[in-house]
Amino acid sequence: MKILDSQGRIFGKFSILDLGAALVILLVIIGIFFFPGTSGSLAQVGVPTKPIEVDLVVRGLSIRQPQNLMKEFQTKKKTNIIIRNQPYGQVDVKAVKELPRNIIIPQPDGTAKLLPDPRPDNFSTDMLITLSGKAQITKNGPVLGNSKVKVGTPIELEGFDYNFNASVIDVRIKY
Known part of the structure; x- marks a missing residue:
């Protein structure tokens, strides 16, 4: 055969x-x-979780009364965040500071001077916001939810009457 x-x-x-x-x-x-x-998830089992603080800067937020928004952050002390279109949940608002609006004025001698913005009715504000929460610390850095948090990462803040973007300028891991 x-x-x-x-x-x-x-x-x-x-x-x-x-x-x-x-x-x-x-x-x-x-x-x-x-x-x-790999499962595709950045958050792995057995990865240590530590408290972190994240500083965000908000530039040119169009708002009529920034004091009301800052008062809301200070009274509620919580906000929802979205990182790279992935909802994370609530984090604590540790501090909010309104940054002064300045403009650069050229001088006759060729130098430039930084002066307060003299324009009235300027419906634009800059803020520095410090958030705190618990993040998983991986070899590539801190991870909130399934998103890495690094300097330059855009984070969307969302509440009852606000929704705006901010940019991470500092990440501090608390040991």
Whole structure:
């Protein structure tokens, strides 16, 4: 009896193509269950969780009464954040400070001077906001939810009557 007949069947029963397809399916199943790889999540089990503080700067926020927003942050002391379009949840608002609006005025001698903005009815404000929460500390840095938090990361702050973006300017891990 021949191992391979004229029609390409092994021992006259199995086609070589069928055996090749079955082998590919078997290898895929073995690859999925025995070598699954990473789960795709940045937050891993067994990673230490530590408190962090994140400083955010808000530039040019269009608002009529910034004092009301700052008072809301100081009384509620919590805000919801969204990092890279991924909702994280609530974090504590540790501090809020309104930054002075300044402009650069060129001088006749060629130098420049930084002076307070003299324009009235300026509905634009700058703020420095310090948030605190618990983050997982990975080898690549702190992670809130499934998003890394680093200098330059845009974070969206959301509350009952506000929704605006800020940029991370400092991350401090508390030990």
